[in-house]
Amino acid sequence: MQFLNSIGQRVLFGLVLLLAVLVLNFTLIHMAPGDPADVIAGEMGGATEEMMASIRKAYGLDRPFHEQLFSYVGKVFQGDLGYSYYFDQPVTELIFERLSATLLLVLTSLFLAIFLGTFLGVFASQNPNGMLSHFVTLLALLGYSLPVFWTGIMLLILLAAPPVDLFPIAGMYDVTKDGGTFDYILDVLHHLILPVVTLSTIYLAFYSRLSRASMLDVLGADYIRTARAKGLSERVVVYKHALRNGVLPVVTFAGLQFSQLFSGAVLVETVFSWPGLGTLAFDSIGRRDTPMLLGILFFSALIVIVANILTDISYRLIDPRIKTGMKT
Amino acid sequence: MNTPSPILSVADLAVEFDMRDGVARVIDDLSFDLMPGETLGIVGESGCGKSMTALSIMRLVPMPPGRIAGGEIRLDGENLVAASDVRIREIRGNEISMIFQEPMTSLNPVYTVGDQIAETVRLHEGLSKRDARDRAIEMLRAVAIPAPEARVEEYPHQLSGGMRQRVMIAMALTCRPRVLIADEPTTALDVTVQAQIFDLLRDLKEQTQTAIILITHDMGVIAEMAQRVVVMYAGRKVEDAPVDELLLNPKHPYSQGLIACVPHLQAVPTVERPPLMEIPGVVPSVSELGRGGCPFAPRCAQAMDRCRQQMPPPSTVAPGHQVACWLIDETRAA
Numbered sequence A: 001m002q003f004l005n006s007i008g009q010r011v012l013f014g015l016v017l018l019l020a021v022l023v024l025n026f027t028l029i030h031m032a033p034g035d036p037a038d039v040i041a042g043e044m045g046g047a048t049e050e051m052m053a054s055i056r057k058a059y060g061l062d063r064p065f066h067e068q069l070f071s072y073v074g075k076v077f078q079g080d081l082g083y084s085y086y087f088d089q090p091v092t093e094l095i096f097e098r099l100s101a102t103l104l105l106v107l108t109s110l111f112l113a114i115f116l117g118t119f120l121g122v123f124a125s126q127n128p129n130g131m132l133s134h135f136v137t138l139l140a141l142l143g144y145s146l147p148v149f150w151t152g153i154m155l156l157i158l159l160a161a162p163p164v165d166l167f168p169i170a171g172m173y174d175v176t177k178d179g180g181t182f183d184y185i186l187d188v189l190h191h192l193i194l195p196v197v198t199l200s201t202i203y204l205a206f207y208s209r210l211s212r213a214s215m216l217d218v219l220g221a222d223y224i225r226t227a228r229a230k231g232l233s234e235r236v237v238v239y240k241h242a243l244r245n246g247v248l249p250v251v252t253f254a255g256l257q258f259s260q261l262f263s264g265a266v267l268v269e270t271v272f273s274w275p276g277l278g279t280l281a282f283d284s285i286g287r288r289d290t291p292m293l294l295g296i297l298f299f300s301a302l303i304v305i306v307a308n309i310l311t312d313i314s315y316r317l318i319d320p321r322i323k324t325g326m327k328t
Numbered sequence B: 001m002n003t004p005s006p007i008l009s010v011a012d013l014a015v016e017f018d019m020r021d022g023v024a025r026v027i028d029d030l031s032f033d034l035m036p037g038e039t040l041g042i043v044g045e046s047g048c049g050k051s052m053t054a055l056s057i058m059r060l061v062p063m064p065p066g067r068i069a070g071g072e073i074r075l076d077g078e079n080l081v082a083a084s085d086v087r088i089r090e091i092r093g094n095e096i097s098m099i100f101q102e103p104m105t106s107l108n109p110v111y112t113v114g115d116q117i118a119e120t121v122r123l124h125e126g127l128s129k130r131d132a133r134d135r136a137i138e139m140l141r142a143v144a145i146p147a148p149e150a151r152v153e154e155y156p157h158q159l160s161g162g163m164r165q166r167v168m169i170a171m172a173l174t175c176r177p178r179v180l181i182a183d184e185p186t187t188a189l190d191v192t193v194q195a196q197i198f199d200l201l202r203d204l205k206e207q208t209q210t211a212i213i214l215i216t217h218d219m220g221v222i223a224e225m226a227q228r229v230v231v232m233y234a235g236r237k238v239e240d241a242p243v244d245e246l247l248l249n250p251k252h253p254y255s256q257g258l259i260a261c262v263p264h265l266q267a268v269p270t271v272e273r274p275p276l277m278e279i280p281g282v283v284p285s286v287s288e289l290g291r292g293g294c295p296f297a298p299r300c301a302q303a304m305d306r307c308r309q310q311m312p313p314p315s316t317v318a319p320g321h322q323v324a325c326w327l328i329d330e331t332r333a334a
């Protein structure tokens, strides 16, 4: 009950936050120079002053700022993010079209990084001066210092161009290929490898270091000595008693990083021409496609907030001290 | 009548730690016996190696940097120092159990106390989940935790320090071990709770006849709980005697000092004690150990030249009463 209560609180807080994000984004974008009517007119191949005026009227651009804001916020809370100036399609539709590509990239990278990173960290922590432990430190250093776009471009040059040419250069699937669903899936996976490797490198480095440090900490705890004193095998001590405690910081950071993962995805998507939200956002800036951009920003905020609530829930499930609402 | 053989026998134990500037011998030449059903006290100041002795018996000395560098620890004749890891894990929590100084942090925060108790019996006795849970409840009742059926589902943070130490005791005793090591089980608890925990240990011991090694730096506790006592100083045994004998007739200046620190034990003025309420100086740091000579000499009011040059060997002054001090020779010669 208390559990549901505090989750309810988080949801309410999230809604308030979303409202703030909406107002702030809308205001900022309207303060930016440039007239969207120009862009729309440009799309139509140039326009006279009258046509510009009618465009402004059609899109409500002639109304006072606060009216525009109120009507926008009202619509958003009804699930309507408006029409893209550029595509002339509902923004929500466009977002959902691209969302799956981004989620595929981001979630694959995140899960890969978390699982691989955690286990690398756990192995390393068991022998803090061993080879693997040094490897984790080195990996972390590389992951921190290599810029994402650089890693991406290097991978492309080395592995996706002659003489190696193992991977496709761009996109998510090969439009020229014909085949069944299975072939399509294989093709997508093939396209997915390099972007995922690029995006997960930094996070892998981060998570392996984080879990190594956290596990080293936990393995020195008194309750680990208790577990050993019971006669438990080292495997049970590490994977049952230590891991569940050691993984808590990983869960926290996974939630926090979900937002950063989206911004990282913008770079990776651009480098690999991955047809996701990142490329869409990037292109929309150039196109002055305000509703599209606002929609994507709002949607990212929504995802971050949902991710935080999910983190909170999983944290409560792992750590009983939080479930009962006690502060530690 | 033949004398019973000890259930646990420590002989010439040495424990070393690798330090930045060489090797530190934190336990040296330590020997003592634990008889079946006996409570043996180990006393000494902080850092004298009491916990390390306990951890050696459990083979839990952190390794590296530590190691058991020599000696034997025999459980019913079986040498634990040489036993395989598998065998040691069978013994831990089953034949020898340990409770620790820090009840607040010695239980895993993410599992219920019931699970943590049940885990031990499931491991050693292969009980089903259900039976293990019943056993956990039964053990919680045995350590006088109220409403054990409810408590079994609780997490450590929901219990007070005293309750947690009771849980630790329940966990240690579930498999009816032959030896229980209690390493300062009440140091972290307040005085009234301390008394309750000792009462509990005494009751349980009467029921189960488990032999107990009780580690403390409190002579008062030893006087109440133990039958025999080993006094340690800087990793060595300086005196070993039945409790009454030690309290009435301590031979080593360090033991005399320890007893003098506890006012109500001084009620029997049989021996002339040095007039100190506290022993001056501090325990030598580990790197200073093993330099030859008695480690207590720098703090000893009666130290002679010989004390600073040669380590005194243990000598028997009365049946079951051993002392390592050159003063014994002096009094004998006189």
Ligand SMILES: Nc1ncnc2c1ncn2[C@@H]1O[C@H](COP(=O)(O)OP(=O)(O)OP(=O)(O)O)[C@@H](O)[C@H]1O
Pocket (backbone or CB within 6 Å): B017, B026, B044, B045, B046, B047, B048, B049, B050, B051, B052, B053, B062, B065, B066, B217, B286
């Ligand atoms: N990990 C370690 N590395 C190096 N030295 C250690 C380590 N652990 C313990 N020691 C040393 O071993 C010696 C004995 O420590 P031990 O913990 O057995 O003392 P103790 O008698 O239990 O003290 P206390 O009453 O404070 O619990 C101390 O001098 C300590 O500095």
Ligand SMILES: [Mg+2]
Pocket (backbone or CB within 6 Å): B050, B051, B052, B101, B183, B184
């Ligand atoms: Mg200790």
